[in-house]
Amino acid sequence: MNWIDLRSDTVTLPTENMRTAMGRAQLGDDVYGEDPTVNRLQALAAERLGKEAALFVPSGTMGNLAAVLAHCGRGDEVIMGNLAHTYLYEAGGISALGGVHPFTIPNQADGTLIISDIQRAVRADDPHFPRSKLLILENTHNRCGGVSLSRHYMLEAAQVARENSLAIHLDGARIFNAAVDQGVPASALVDMVDSVTFCLSKGLCAPVGSVLCGSRGFIEEAHRIRKQLGGGMRQAGVLAAAGIVALEEMVDRLVEDHQHAAQLAEGLRSVEGVSLDKGSPNTNMVYIEIDSSMNTSAQDCAAKLKNEGVLVGITGPRHFRLVCHYWIKDEHLPQVVQAFKNALSGG
Numbered sequence: 001m002n003w004i005d006l007r008s009d010t011v012t013l014p015t016e017n018m019r020t021a022m023g024r025a026q027l028g029d030d031v032y033g034e035d036p037t038v039n040r041l042q043a044l045a046a047e048r049l050g051k052e053a054a055l056f057v058p059s060g061t062m063g064n065l066a067a068v069l070a071h072c073g074r075g076d077e078v079i080m081g082n083l084a085h086t087y088l089y090e091a092g093g094i095s096a097l098g099g100v101h102p103f104t105i106p107n108q109a110d111g112t113l114i115i116s117d118i119q120r121a122v123r124a125d126d127p128h129f130p131r132s133k134l135l136i137l138e139n140t141h142n143r144c145g146g147v148s149l150s151r152h153y154m155l156e157a158a159q160v161a162r163e164n165s166l167a168i169h170l171d172g173a174r175i176f177n178a179a180v181d182q183g184v185p186a187s188a189l190v191d192m193v194d195s196v197t198f199c200l201s202k203g204l205c206a207p208v209g210s211v212l213c214g215s216r217g218f219i220e221e222a223h224r225i226r227k228q229l230g231g232g233m234r235q236a237g238v239l240a241a242a243g244i245v246a247l248e249e250m251v252d253r254l255v256e257d258h259q260h261a262a263q264l265a266e267g268l269r270s271v272e273g274v275s276l277d278k279g280s281p282n283t284n285m286v287y288i289e290i291d292s293s294m295n296t297s298a299q300d301c302a303a304k305l306k307n308e309g310v311l312v313g314i315t316g317p318r319h320f321r322l323v324c325h326y327w328i329k330d331e332h333l334p335q336v337v338q339a340f341k342n343a344l345s346g347g
């Protein structure tokens, strides 16, 4: 079956241009720093994000982990939102592998952290306490509905971080969705942070890989940590080649995914028993709730949708995330709406 796969933008397959570039990529041993294609991707990524240097890593999770380990030592503390991907979905790696302690504060519905909450989370210099070292923000914010954080907010957060000697890492897995959403270059959303991870393998369609960007000294440290984590990938240019196409060809078109999310949300509004989350859709994500009057669970409904060729992400007992991406086309949107109508009417 040709699935309409809305579970995530991580499911995207590489484009034809990516497959061609991968086949033709010039390769070398990247652990020796000799893969010309990896080097080209890293230079391009650093340039696009306005940072001195960049490091190709196998995943967003490893990019965030390497960043935390480069910023913090054992027993240090990281301040982040209670809905941050790094807190919820990275298997506790910062604690398990780095002995780094998370201090969570509530994420607001718009993905932000209240500035006074950040201020209050910073520990006094007292031997009873861990040392506050790092603030992590996320843009776009996945669990807050894919919402994008403005430059204005990022500057405010950066100021409170600076005043308290905290470094800032941005989980920018979808930073290009945020940039396209706001009509600004991605560099304008990250010039105030010390480090940023972004993913090539989500809406940008590359099969594998993320990039960690920061100052030259920071990236040298992260390079050593990537090796410790087993992330030295040898002839990785075969993957980086797709990443170059991702950055050169796939950024501006993200606007189509955002338009599709808006169209899909509009269609779903007409389905009895479906409510959009407040503020949804944002960027490429639609979050919905099935009304309790409907005699179904998310599992049950997802199974019925699957019978119609539609795959959705289950995010709660009656809650779904639908993510638009390159492989979701105009003609799929009415099919998805109809599949929901059928699933919820017992049809």
Ligand code: TLP
Binding pocket: 007, 008, 009, 010, 058, 059, 060, 061, 062, 085, 086, 089, 138, 140, 142, 171, 173, 174, 199, 201, 210
């Ligand atoms: N997110 C995945 C799942 O892990 C939830 C998804 O389907 O959205 N930061 C953010 C904001 C992310 O959304 C993700 C992946 C990551 C980091 C991790 O990236 P990978 O999967 O490359 O380790």
